[in-house]
Amino acid sequence: MIRFLAKYRHFFTVIIVIGLIAGFVYLALKTKDLKTGTYDNKTYSGIAFGTAIKKTIFMDNIDKCDEIDRSIDKILKNVDDELSYRNEASEISVFNRSYAAGGSYSFSPDIMLYLKKELEVYSETDGAFSPCILPLSKLWGIEDGSTEIPKDSDIKEVLKHIDGDNMAVTDEGLTLNDGEMSIDFGAVGKGIAADEVLTGLSKTDVSGAVISVGGTIATYGTKGADSMWHIGIQDPRAVNGEVLGVLDVTGGKVISTSGDYEKFFEVDGKRYHHIFDPKTGYPVDNGLISVTIATGSGFMSDAMSTACFVMGLEDGMRYAESKGVDAIFVTSDKKIYLSNGLNKRFNIRNDEYEIAKK
């Protein structure tokens, strides 16, 4: 045996050397893999229910991702059917068409809950968030591509019919004290959809996921060794997809942004966007250009990003901090205001902006 090895010792040495090199290379690659340490994942980009939807799903059994993708679509479709004022058959559409002032109308338990929560935010924000602003948004028509300022007299007329004080929700149902009002879930629909998706995911064996529904982003679980999700926040004054900074959040959060850059038109250099002050009837013009809220409830992050945008920097930030949510306010002079403690989890990516000191 020894003689056999001795005879071919050159050959064996070469094999051993090559084997050692291959082993080192393999180990090096393996270590790199371990460092990245993420589950297998699949991304789905598409359009559904009139909005862009992107889902990245992390799980051990990658073959099941397609099934998860379809189940999320089903959840989104249900929410859209239930809540969209554009769906003529939804409870809310039927109500808007047929209710009489002063009457009490009952809805399915989900919708009753959303209506109650909307009115809560309405009173907490002193009317900055309005559940019944639809007649005003329809008059402006910015979401549908209108580029004209309505007549001031028409705006004043509509203001009479978007007063949330004329709205009451009790256990018996919803009552409107004015016959020309309309209820909609436009400001919170995507957040509610995000909440439903998170609930749906918790019943699966998905390890982690990040789901974007028209700009409202939900994070679920973890993707592996890195326990944070890194969420790019849109630069309000750059092209779409360019980030202002990156917000790190754990799983189970919903991130919503309201900005003057999403849908707008300009007349004589002045910007008219789709977020209205329910008190004036005109687009909010208070120096804010975007507000991002991240918290455990999509309903609240959606409602609060709109409310804080309307309330302005000082009142809005006070409200956000009283609720203990993450908040990023951006002003037209390119300053970024962060809620307490957020500077550790927000990384600025654009030198044109600076983080304002408190």
Add this chain to the structure above:
Amino acid sequence: MKLLKNDFISLKKGDFIIIAAVLLIAGIAVLLIMRQNSGGYVKITSFSDTSTYPINEDRNIEIIGDNGGHNLVVISDGKVWVKEADCKNRICVNHKPVYKNHESIVCLPNHLVVEVVNNKSNEIDN
């Protein structure tokens, strides 16, 4: 142990040539695999039609959607963007060129989704 030590000392010129040759072949193979991966492709979905194009080959792609909507997608220098569109909101043409894995551009009115699939990892999750 004695044997192994002896072996190492007695490595001859020919052995080094063999080792070098094997390493060279392995190196070339690794480079080829990496080049293949760094390519990646662009996936374009218009309504229910999906087509893919290599991201490292420059080209212009005209897309006419089922609704008659028109978009011009450009692939150049390993990046992809929407150069022209007849949609109202202009969100797609006002989107930055994309080139990292799973970055996408969406034109809602024309039901167009442009998505990059490659191995350029993206630090951003959404």
